[in-house]
Amino acid sequence: RRTNMATKGKFDPSDHSHRRYNPLLDEWVLVAPHRMKRPWKGQVEPPFDFASIPRNDPTNPLSPGGQRPGGVKNPDYESTFVFQNDFPSLNGENPMPDEEQKNKHPLLRLEGVQGNCRVMCFHPWTNVTLPLMTVKEIRAVIDEWNTQMVDLGKTFKWVQLFENKGAAMGCSNPHPHCQIWASSFLPSGPATKERTQLEYYKTNSSPMLVDYVNLELKEKERIVVENETWIAVVPFWALWPYETMLIPKRHVQRFYDLTDTEKNDLADIMKRLLSKYDNLFQTSFPYSMGWHGAPTGPDAEDAPHWQLHALFFPPLLRSATVKKFMVGYEQHAEPQRDLTAEQACDKLKDLPEVHYTLAAGESS
Secondary structure: OOOOOOOOOOOOOOOOOOOEOOOOEEEEEEEEEHHHHHHOOOOOOOOHHHHHOOOOOOOOOOOOOOOOOOOOOOOOOOOOOEEEEEOOOOOOOOOOOOOOHHHOOOOOOOOOOOEEEEEEEHHHHHHHOHOOHHHHHHHHHHHHHHHHHHHHOOOOOOEEEEEOOOHHOOOOOOOOOEEEEEEOOHHHHHHHHHHHHHHHHHHHOHHHHHHHHHHHHHHHHOEEEEOOOOEEOOOOOOOOOOOOOEEEEEOOHHHHHHHHHHHHHHHHHHHHHHHHHHHHHHHOEEEEEEEEEEOOOOOOHHHHHHHHEEEEEOOOOOOOOEOOOOOOOHHHOOOOOOOOOHHHHHHHEEEEEHHHHHHHHHHH
């Protein structure tokens, strides 16, 4: 017998299960906010202890004067420092497969790759993170990001700048740093964004994320923090519990198209956003962050469908020790989250913008 699954009562997205569409990735996300009420008896992460990390650690291979694998010694740098990754996933020395190797069978395709992998240290001190740095120091990081984007973007089709912060995100070294992987190919994720943004632009004659920024500025339901030229929002379609997207208010295709004012404002909004992250559970909030902009390389063209943006994917869900796992249904069927984007935004938005460790120092 066929069962009518509809029930009486008004739908409430803050309490009832539903799906949200991610137009950038062309996929749906299952949202089940009532699951936040369930008890937790699973794995917990060890709490982060700032005091356990020394300011200067000569044995750390990322520190000034530190020795890296292979015997290379770092200079005594005083600001940012960039070097070639000692264990790169991409390099320019790989031999390329021949046609027979590439097209052995339609189900057994492969292609050769070329690239360049670099590591960038943000600061000479090991016991600081971006929210604990000054706005001026963060601006120096942004300027070096710009330099790397310009340099690698001359040769490579895609330049992926990303930061994995914290052991919960697989970061093996606490020294503040990011990685920059440049590739001769357009990776799968950016390729999907290239397609979806281009399709939207052809249909609507405007960039998807510029329209989205304007929509968020109008609704004001998911904006965590903003300034004159940037907004940070929990996207309507967010997957990770406290995921945020950082977007310029102006149409900007690539990182190196930012103005001086926008770079200053980016330093300001990053410090404020990341301080809120740490303040949420009073811990050094782990995340994976990455920048996405229009493809680069010698054949790069004007790409009006693209809008520059950064994404922060933090795994923590209930506390400093309980994180979200992407397993089971998420791996085999569809991405799923518990609290809604609006609920996550409200929690972040109401937090102070002064880092809890600095606030404690001011009050003592």
